[in-house]
Amino acid sequence: MAFKTREGYYADLRAMRKNVYKNGHAIEDLVTDPATMRLVENEAYLYDALQDPEFDPILKETSSLTGNEIVRWISLNTEPDKLKKSVEMKRFAFDHVGTCMAGICVGHNIMNVLWSVTYDIDKAKGTEYHKRLEKWIIETESKCYKVAGALTDAKGDRSKSAGQQDNPDASVHIKEIRPDGIVVSGAKVMIAHAAVCQEIFVGTGTGYKEADKDYAVSFVVPRDIEGLTIIQTDASEGREGWDDMKYGDQSSYLIFEDCFIPNERVFMCGEYEFSGSVIDRFVGNYRACIGSCVAGQGDVMTGAAVLMARANGLPMKKFKDKLINMTRISETVWGLGLGSIYAGYMHESGVWFADPTIACVNKIYAAENYAELRRLLQDIGGGIAETGCFPNYKDCMDPVLGPKIMKAISANPEVTPENRARAARLGEWYARAGGLLAFVHGGGSPDGCKLVINRNTPYEKYAQYAADIAGIDQTIKDPQ
Amino acid sequence: MAFKTREGYYADLRAMRKNVYKNGHAIEDLVTDPATMRLVENEAYLYDALQDPEFDPILKETSSLTGNEIVRWISLNTEPDKLKKSVEMKRFAFDHVGTCMAGICVGHNIMNVLWSVTYDIDKAKGTEYHKRLEKWIIETESKCYKVAGALTDAKGDRSKSAGQQDNPDASVHIKEIRPDGIVVSGAKVMIAHAAVCQEIFVGTGTGYKEADKDYAVSFVVPRDIEGLTIIQTDASEGREGWDDMKYGDQSSYLIFEDCFIPNERVFMCGEYEFSGSVIDRFVGNYRACIGSCVAGQGDVMTGAAVLMARANGLPMKKFKDKLINMTRISETVWGLGLGSIYAGYMHESGVWFADPTIACVNKIYAAENYAELRRLLQDIGGGIAETGCFPNYKDCMDPVLGPKIMKAISANPEVTPENRARAARLGEWYARAGGLLAFVHGGGSPDGCKLVINRNTPYEKYAQYAADIAGIDQTIKDPQ
């Protein structure tokens, strides 16, 4: 099979309807517009890498459905080792662009989750969602599409459920069921990289009750479907020259307004009893993957710290303990990601899921320690790499000011001032959260993780172990 | 005495030579240029507050030299309680602008330090620096000037001392001694708010040896002195509307090129043996003050977290433990700041210094935990307040997109979407380090603090306590 190239990806983007907005207007060309070019560059990288056979073991897989060689990010995790390779692919991606490549992550996870949930629904209700999904996967795997995953609704007033909101569009929901499909409306917010993917896979982001039935919906749409408005977030304008990185991260607000979805692309339609399974299975795999994102960024941040130390004229050994601590964070999230997969389970539909407890422990660790990775990088980098403490590129290039600045920042004579500036900006980029935007809430909030951990911990069993060891001869119940 | 007003401050800035550069050109009007207006607004706040008698106890002091009522930031800390009030003034300032107001901080500290060091030099060498400084203080206290403090040299290759550098201008140094003054050159970098102060007080940022004699220099200059080029840092352009705060933080690169300083403004000139005292005494007071900056910001961040929780529709009690943890960080740095002052000492010249060990412990704690404050704010704020996850102001104001966004972000019906957006941007502003730029290295690196702690800890005494308690009957020496 011929795998899509960077040019093919550009062509896909340029062929779509112009429904991505920023700064008050629709973006004409996502590939070149300063508001989205860094995002496109992220996702384009893997299309380049697909052409290099060296990376085949990590990027390609044999389809369990067709036997064809396909991109890993549209494959089913039919064995634990496939899920393991999927997280390896994500670390690889972060290592090379230094930031999120959401088009191979969330959509891939949600597709695997729906594989299992459609199986369960069909079994219980006699529906045929599973077949529909299989058909979509087979069609899509040959196209090498990037598929964004959309689980986060705007939600509205947090003290009320979706069905109780004054504004029904605070979450995506079914407005009408027609013979040939459904009509949906509502907001999905903070969807990473949706603007530059070819398709968007929508799933439920929480467990719904009967009163929220209309919100129990899952489907997949082309990014430019009629009725969908996409608004890019991030008020930061692109900086010039080395002041910014080649790559970037950005989320979208998706506003669905009376979008029609044909039945063959609908995978859940009102079966609220199964909405909880979607999110439960999703978080296991997704939070396992968090390990790869944070480890991949940790790799780059560690490398950036090494560069800064050297550019400042100091050997690595002076920062040995701090560098080891950076590795400790990266390898902890990585190890917990792998551990959660290894402790996982096979669903009856034939896909593997990570253990949710270890995965959630990992997510909280990542949310708490990503900040520490950034702090260590700043600590090693020195004042020149602190946020907002470096003159801008334009002044560095100015014929009068530039030489003064370059002279002032000359340090290790083996390193050009320009390269010291570039390393400092990389450090600052991470310090400003350039690498991973939503590091606390992305993949679900730490508090949400704690609920999962709490629900899964067998406290009564542990209390019995303790009672046996201490020789306690009664069952001690929880006081009312 | 009539205290300077906001208008007087604007007039001072506008009367000066245009030697502040950004984006390749000299800034015409600091007050209105988007590159500096937020910085000016910070410093202007206190000129407003000076007019309000309610704030007199915190902002004003009786001069120990003239008996006049003066601004606290040009007073001598002749008692511990005056130093205590100085940190209270800084917390007050942060509470009201949410970020650094450097014009009342570093210069004030370095002036007090030089009061003591000039006393020591004069006593040892028969010079008359102390008188000169007294004269400058008396002149300046009546002008209500903001005085930036400049201690951080570019430094060049970190493996070499100032006198060994290939580039002698990597640090500020004396090029020539004339009968009526000195000529200095070199770079001072990351000097907070220097661009919008009326004067700049230069001191040594490290202890020098004889070979670095020319670098042992201290003086004060008007910000617009001939030969001084000031380049503003921070490549971020001002964002629009509520995307940015009213206030901002920014550092300057100062490039001195053959600047002539008249003798009456020179307070150290080659007395390298005293350069170490400057930095030693400076760090005590400065790192004590760190407590007020971080506590002040912690107050605002805690408040922002409360607003976000409520705007999301959730009561504070849901985040009680996290809010308490925010307070714990603020009050720890605050308590350590006060503790270091209380454990301090009086110098023979009549000014009080904080205990350097506790002050350095505080600095490291602040550097490690400021990041945690930010993380807690993000955690409570929810995904909407994460970096780069919110549509920009321009799109929110767009007639077509705006209403879609406003509808999507409606939450607690008691709070307007606009105010929810504003609260989210405040949270994001802190997450992007908008509040305190150089939170790791500002005031000296954590590693520098560790050196001070290590030097001041009486390990042999502690070893003797342990030996006595354990009944060890020999003195155990450190192995070679």
Place this chain on the structure above:
Amino acid sequence: MAFKTREGYYADLRAMRKNVYKNGHAIEDLVTDPATMRLVENEAYLYDALQDPEFDPILKETSSLTGNEIVRWISLNTEPDKLKKSVEMKRFAFDHVGTCMAGICVGHNIMNVLWSVTYDIDKAKGTEYHKRLEKWIIETESKCYKVAGALTDAKGDRSKSAGQQDNPDASVHIKEIRPDGIVVSGAKVMIAHAAVCQEIFVGTGTGYKEADKDYAVSFVVPRDIEGLTIIQTDASEGREGWDDMKYGDQSSYLIFEDCFIPNERVFMCGEYEFSGSVIDRFVGNYRACIGSCVAGQGDVMTGAAVLMARANGLPMKKFKDKLINMTRISETVWGLGLGSIYAGYMHESGVWFADPTIACVNKIYAAENYAELRRLLQDIGGGIAETGCFPNYKDCMDPVLGPKIMKAISANPEVTPENRARAARLGEWYARAGGLLAFVHGGGSPDGCKLVINRNTPYEKYAQYAADIAGIDQTIKDPQ
């Protein structure tokens, strides 16, 4: 004034009724019984130190009531500096015995608290408790007594208040009010060092409501008063030789059964509205003092770590970062203790109290980081100092086994194996919590501290700061 000596202290203990029990029998001689000798040795140390004029500034004070020179631990803190000296005295004590010397701590604090609370009660109710207390202080200050402070009741079922318990004796309470005094019963538990003090000062450990009126009581008793049974805790028997330290820490269970307290020693009798003030003021000073205990122990633990490194044949510099981290913990609790005093307030009755917020922040920090001090000591000490990993003294002294062990533990040739063993045991002693028993709950639980912090944090003020900075134009209220 002649200050009591060690011998005088022994005589006091020996003259008392034998109401201290351990191992099923009353202890005949507290001074020599293996169950209490280490505790007596702790408290005896200061009687030695009182004879050395070098320590006068720290151990002695001029009485604000009589003008006599008295021991500091029975003085009123009539200025902030007196409270500061009191915490200095405690660090001094810990430095020399390595563990708690409760006889100068809790009683001293509760006496100062009651000075203020009796003043308030008398003012409100026309009672004469304040005079009674003054009389008792004047009498006692000349006797150099150690006074234990007793605030912790057994409490019973935590889901019920004192007055609702099935067992009324779960807390100390008034059983009868007679013309000449009161009769009290109930259990006070975990009272540090009560067995070896001459007097015990009882106060309320929580705020009571009207229904708990009988529990609102405060008084002071000789340790051997009729009706009081004291049971020593700690199931560890004394170890032999260097296996144990010379000093020890231990708590008592006090069981009051129909004890008669004459009116002149009663300082609160049913005024439940004032019981909350007792605990509120107590925790401020007490948790400020925590800083001195933990810092004093930190000093000794740091010294022990230095000794272990050297005894193992390694120089200090190999553990520089860890040693600095130990100092950071000690100086943080110390600095916060001083800071809370400096931020404190004067009560109308003329005694100074520490700021409760900073004091509570300190207590939680201490509870969390004392464990870290122990861990760092173990880390530096090496395996030989880990709990339970060293042969016992008896085997080291055995003619056959001893030489084999001594040969096995020879390391740095400059240090005798015996001294290496002693240093290892000191490290293990701390690891087993030998130094400070109740380091988590002593002085009140961390959760109790959080309640105080929460109550004292001006969240609404902070929210207003944030709103002003973000330009939010409405008051955002907490959702119901």
Place this chain on the structure above:
Amino acid sequence: MAFKTREGYYADLRAMRKNVYKNGHAIEDLVTDPATMRLVENEAYLYDALQDPEFDPILKETSSLTGNEIVRWISLNTEPDKLKKSVEMKRFAFDHVGTCMAGICVGHNIMNVLWSVTYDIDKAKGTEYHKRLEKWIIETESKCYKVAGALTDAKGDRSKSAGQQDNPDASVHIKEIRPDGIVVSGAKVMIAHAAVCQEIFVGTGTGYKEADKDYAVSFVVPRDIEGLTIIQTDASEGREGWDDMKYGDQSSYLIFEDCFIPNERVFMCGEYEFSGSVIDRFVGNYRACIGSCVAGQGDVMTGAAVLMARANGLPMKKFKDKLINMTRISETVWGLGLGSIYAGYMHESGVWFADPTIACVNKIYAAENYAELRRLLQDIGGGIAETGCFPNYKDCMDPVLGPKIMKAISANPEVTPENRARAARLGEWYARAGGLLAFVHGGGSPDGCKLVINRNTPYEKYAQYAADIAGIDQTIKDPQ
């Protein structure tokens, strides 16, 4: 195959030479002597469990050598899943005895390591160690022996290598090579549970150079071999009744004096070049297993915390966040253990090893957070569970004192005071490090782990990633 019973184990112990000493004499009967009975009870538990078919999947395995059903702890880890099951067995063991069961851990690991290292030596040198080991394994697997692993030498002066010591016996070494075997001498110290195992497997605990050749030795001996003196550590005498747990942990000092080891039990004899491989491979598996020990204990400590909360009269939900934090620690070490196995590698000899980087990250995490588990347990448990704050069993049983104490500690009326006492003692047991003695240095020091992490982190690769992303066009070398 009939698996050994508790009685068979007792018989093994009683049939051995009496070479275990404590309190200055050889222990007559390890099973009943108070100094060792708790240790025997630990190891006996699994002999009971072997009789219960429910536990077969975890405790039994098919021998890869003979095809027989054998105990897992004498099996080869010929697949990753076998290593995974081995850590599951250890968590199971800790769950049931609450503390270390070293007889199934270290020896099992070292046997697998030597399986690979003997393979390497034979291949390189034509020796026949691998065959010898295979023969020993086959013989031993049918005996269900517990095999202690001994890697830790006394080491002597840490600034010198083994061959440079004044005392050659500071580490175990070859004194003589005879045709039929070798003679060894020297001290192995802190060997967990060696006294109550049937065999002891000795391996090198560090990498040796040529000068230390005689120290490169590995062999296995019966515990009671001639010339071996075993001295039990831990100066704590057994406490009475519920003051102690049924189970205990303890280490031994092994003193080898001219012990003759027949060739068939010698697996390395001077091949110093391979000594480093022993420790490198050992730490991977061992530190992976740390996850199971700490998780198993975490389970019991979490259960103990639940019991204490309830016994105090409080529901679990009051401590929800703390309980979740306990689980987070347990599941982090567990997840990292599994992750390190999953990321491991197959050695040419057919046994699987864990990834050393993740395993070492785990060890450091465990060393740092075991202390936190204890602290959380104390925090939830309340003052009654703090070290040394509870009256002893003897007093609780006393006819006069007992009822007073029992009345004082009555709390939740549904829980007997005795059971509250037992739960409190279990909490205190952990607080005093009763559960896992050498939690910092066991399995190698944190600093040793850092060396492994540092050696394995590909810093240059990471620096290149960073350089590529930042557009840095030169290779930046480490300054000299």
